[in-house]
Amino acid sequence: MPAPKPLKNLKIPGVKPPERMCEDPQCPWHGHLRVRGVLLEGVVEKYRARKMAVIRHDYIYYVKKYKRYERRSNLIHAYVPPCIDIKEGDKVVIGETRPLAKTVKFVVLGKTEAGAG
Numbered sequence: 001m002p003a004p005k006p007l008k009n010l011k012i013p014g015v016k017p018p019e020r021m022c023e024d025p026q027c028p029w030h031g032h033l034r035v036r037g038v039l040l041e042g043v044v045e046k047y048r049a050r051k052m053a054v055i056r057h058d059y060i061y062y063v064k065k066y067k068r069y070e071r072r073s074n075l076i077h078a079y080v081p082p083c084i085d086i087k088e089g090d091k092v093v094i095g096e097t098r099p100l101a102k103t104v105k106f107v108v109l110g111k112t113e114a115g116a117g
């Protein structure tokens with residue numbers, strides 16, 4: 001058994017590091033997975049005991065013609081490391097990472113502290 005690697009301090013605003021350890025090399029906190037690119041906030045739309053969740057990201061988009069904003073949303077597939085407990089309806093922060101599967105290039109970093117559920 002290799003010694004557990006120390007927790008990386010990713011300094012994600014509004015996200016606490018997970019309390020549990022994990023041995024997953026694809027974990028952004030304990031493994032080798034590097035988060036780069038954008039950080040997004042979203043709501044867990046589907047999470048069914050797999051390592052992947054569907055996150056809904058809501059944002060507002062400015063429509064120039066009408067000089068008004070409209071609400072838009074994206075569904076984003078994100079990898080869930082085993083040390084992070086989430087359930088459907090949770091607000092989470094996801095970070096862009098390398099492509100992990102055909103449609104998965106984001107990873108769940110943790111629940112947002114503000115709001116708490």
Ligand SMILES: [Zn+2]
Binds near residue numbers: 018024031081084
């Ligand atoms: Zn982990």
